[in-house]
Amino acid sequence: MIKNYLHSTCKIFLFVFTLISVSFSAYSQEIPKEPAAISAGKQIFDSNCKACHRVHQKLVGPALAGVYDRAPSIDWIKSFVKNSSAVIASGDAYAVNLFNEYNKTTMTSFSSFKDQDIMNVLAYIQDETIKGPGEQPGQKQKVVDGPKEEGVPATYLNVLLVGMIVILILLVVILAFLVSSLKRFLDQKALTEEEKEVVHSPITAGTIASSRGFIFVVAFLVGALGFKAVINGLYSVGIQQGYAPKQPIAFSHKIHAGQYEIDCKYCHVGVMKGKSATIPSVNICMNCHNQIKSGTTTGEGEIAKIVRAYNENRPIEWVRIHNLPDLAYFNHAQHVNVAGVECQTCHGPVQEMDVVRQHSLLTMGWCIDCHRKTDVNTKGNAYYDKLVELHNAKSKGNMKVENIGGLECSKCHY
Numbered sequence: 001m002i003k004n005y006l007h008s009t010c011k012i013f014l015f016v017f018t019l020i021s022v023s024f025s026a027y028s029q030e031i032p033k034e035p036a037a038i039s040a041g042k043q044i045f046d047s048n049c050k051a052c053h054r055v056h057q058k059l060v061g062p063a064l065a066g067v068y069d070r071a072p073s074i075d076w077i078k079s080f081v082k083n084s085s086a087v088i089a090s091g092d093a094y095a096v097n098l099f100n101e102y103n104k105t106t107m108t109s110f111s112s113f114k115d116q117d118i119m120n121v122l123a124y125i126q127d128e129t130i131k132g133p134g135e136q137p138g139q140k141q142k143v144v145d146g147p148k149e150e151g152v153p154a155t156y157l158n159v160l161l162v163g164m165i166v167i168l169i170l171l172v173v174i175l176a177f178l179v180s181s182l183k184r185f186l187d188q189k190a191l192t193e194e195e196k197e198v199v200h201s202p203i204t205a206g207t208i209a210s211s212r213g214f215i216f217v218v219a220f221l222v223g224a225l226g227f228k229a230v231i232n233g234l235y236s237v238g239i240q241q242g243y244a245p246k247q248p249i250a251f252s253h254k255i256h257a258g259q260y261e262i263d264c265k266y267c268h269v270g271v272m273k274g275k276s277a278t279i280p281s282v283n284i285c286m287n288c289h290n291q292i293k294s295g296t297t298t299g300e301g302e303i304a305k306i307v308r309a310y311n312e313n314r315p316i317e318w319v320r321i322h323n324l325p326d327l328a329y330f331n332h333a334q335h336v337n338v339a340g341v342e343c344q345t346c347h348g349p350v351q352e353m354d355v356v357r358q359h360s361l362l363t364m365g366w367c368i369d370c371h372r373k374t375d376v377n378t379k380g381n382a383y384y385d386k387l388v389e390l391h392n393a394k395s396k397g398n399m400k401v402e403n404i405g406g407l408e409c410s411k412c413h414y
């Protein structure tokens, strides 16, 4: 009897204890609302999740608005983000359903994330959920920003052209007026027959074309244009600036890197570590395109080519655009990772290009010019401390790439 009694008190105790601990843990699981947490969360979201998720829009993964209410628990979200495959493998019904709904697309594991990181991401998602879908950061703005930069010079040129045409018409009108008043003036004079004939001789295309002034101007223009063409031809031997070949699949950087803001490094994985930036393999495309089967501008045809290549285990044969001759050595990691140079400095606004084109000259002069002008990024790089000291002892001004040997032939030539 007493034993039974003790047993049930134990049970009650246990129950109360669990209740307290659950409510306590629920309390500690409160999604933070501080601006600091939200902005930290935005940063993590932008660099890790944005390739596949939006808050208010389904992309590769679900729209994440309100996910903290819909998912089984905050703890579930933490485990799923850290290792979604493990949660799915455990047979968790919610996870398995979701996985099937998303055509068995495996979400990247973020095993190095701390709980706090994930809570910050949720803080950002909650903040965006409350704000509503009205403003989708980046997406619309980027597209509007894009053409503006290229559009300004074009409109500028148009205005210039219209202005010049107006001035030309004005000149013709003034000239016609002058001619007719001159004729009237001369008619009042007593002129010989011969003189009258000259005054009234009609101005025709024939008389203009046979005039000496006209022949001279035409000869000069033809000569100048020919000369310019020859010079341009000579300068562009071996130079491919503007080269934009047709690719086997109509892949658009404007859609991927511009509109959807997928990080360059998500696809060009070599860029921080090695010499080559690398072109993404079919597998990287399939991370998203086993889910996204059709595009808004090209329909299903172009994406079907990716799936076909994947199924046949065959690489896509992209046409190479940038190509230094073998005698020159260029290393991406040195420039992007060590020096912190933006891709766009050398490759131009790739995120606005439907078809990539070569933006820079890629000549030796181009490399050297930048090495003369650019400061070495020495911040937080102990390797440079000694060099900076030596440099400052000898000369004023910041340490440029040329000061660390950036103009030595052997640095760029094997």
Ligand code: HEC
Pocket (backbone or CB within 6 Å): 044, 045, 048, 049, 050, 051, 052, 053, 060, 061, 062, 064, 067, 070, 071, 077, 080, 081, 084, 098, 099, 100, 102, 103, 104, 105, 106, 107, 108, 110, 121, 287
């Ligand atoms: C490679 C694409 C990809 C990336 C990157 C990615 N996810 Fe996912 N995520 C998915 C897919 C796909 C699903 C649907 C479930 C499945 O297929 O595994 C999903 C599901 C989720 C879910 C569950 C959604 C729900 O409706 O319950 C959460 C939460 C989530 N992701 C959070 C994140 C966070 C946070 C990040 C960044 C730290 C992230 N994901 C990065 C693809 C991705």
Ligand code: HEC
Pocket (backbone or CB within 6 Å): 247, 251, 253, 256, 257, 262, 263, 264, 265, 266, 267, 268, 279, 280, 318, 319, 320, 321, 322, 323, 343, 344, 347, 350, 351, 355, 356
């Ligand atoms: C979704 C994947 C993806 C993303 C994101 C992406 N690229 Fe690319 N990139 C490709 C593919 C595929 C090619 C080859 C086809 C082509 O040239 O269009 C390529 C080609 C290029 C080339 C030309 C390579 C050559 O042949 O010389 C440059 C330069 C480039 N990308 C720069 C960038 C920059 C800069 C960004 C970020 C603003 C970026 N890419 C983002 C997939 C991507």
Ligand code: HEC
Pocket (backbone or CB within 6 Å): 051, 052, 059, 060, 249, 250, 251, 252, 255, 256, 260, 262, 267, 280, 281, 282, 284, 285, 286, 287, 288, 289, 292, 294, 295, 296, 297, 298, 299, 302, 303, 306
């Ligand atoms: C991180 C996700 C992601 C990756 C990786 C990715 N794509 Fe896409 N891709 C998208 C999205 C989102 C769209 C837009 C679909 C739409 O137009 O609605 C798209 C659209 C396309 C389209 C159709 C464009 C149109 O407007 O018709 C093509 C072609 C394409 N991608 C090729 C590729 C290739 C090739 C790769 C690999 C080098 C690749 N994608 C990698 C997300 C991705």
Ligand code: HEC
Pocket (backbone or CB within 6 Å): 264, 265, 268, 271, 275, 276, 277, 278, 279, 322, 323, 324, 325, 330, 332, 335, 336, 341, 342, 343, 344, 345, 346, 347, 362
């Ligand atoms: C300092 C100038 C510079 C910067 C910065 C730079 N690139 Fe390049 N990139 C080049 C040159 C030069 C080549 C040609 C290399 C060759 O032919 O060996 C090239 C080639 C490429 C290629 C073709 C494949 C290869 O590696 O040869 C891709 C893709 C590419 N760059 C992407 C990027 C991306 C993405 C970034 C930013 C993360 C970037 N680049 C930053 C100068 C630059």
Ligand code: HEC
Pocket (backbone or CB within 6 Å): 324, 328, 329, 330, 331, 334, 335, 338, 339, 341, 345, 346, 362, 363, 366, 367, 368, 370, 371, 374, 375, 376, 377, 401, 404, 405, 406, 411, 412
């Ligand atoms: C946008 C400017 C820029 C352009 C263009 C550029 N570089 Fe550089 N380069 C740098 C900077 C900055 C560094 C210093 C990196 C560091 O801190 O180690 C550097 C360093 C180097 C180094 C190492 C020098 C040393 O002493 O360690 C080599 C080699 C090099 N660049 C080759 C090239 C070649 C080849 C090209 C042309 C195809 C080129 N670079 C174009 C900015 C540029």
Ligand code: HEC
Pocket (backbone or CB within 6 Å): 238, 324, 325, 327, 328, 362, 363, 364, 367, 368, 371, 406, 407, 408, 409, 410, 411, 412, 413
């Ligand atoms: C910052 C990198 C860099 C440095 C330093 C450099 N070069 Fe170059 N050089 C290049 C690149 C890149 C090319 C290829 C340019 C092209 O294809 O138009 C080149 C091309 C050349 C060529 C032409 C080869 C041909 O096929 O036309 C010669 C010759 C040459 N370099 C000699 C030198 C000498 C000598 C030095 C030292 C005084 C030197 N270079 C220093 C980057 C460099």
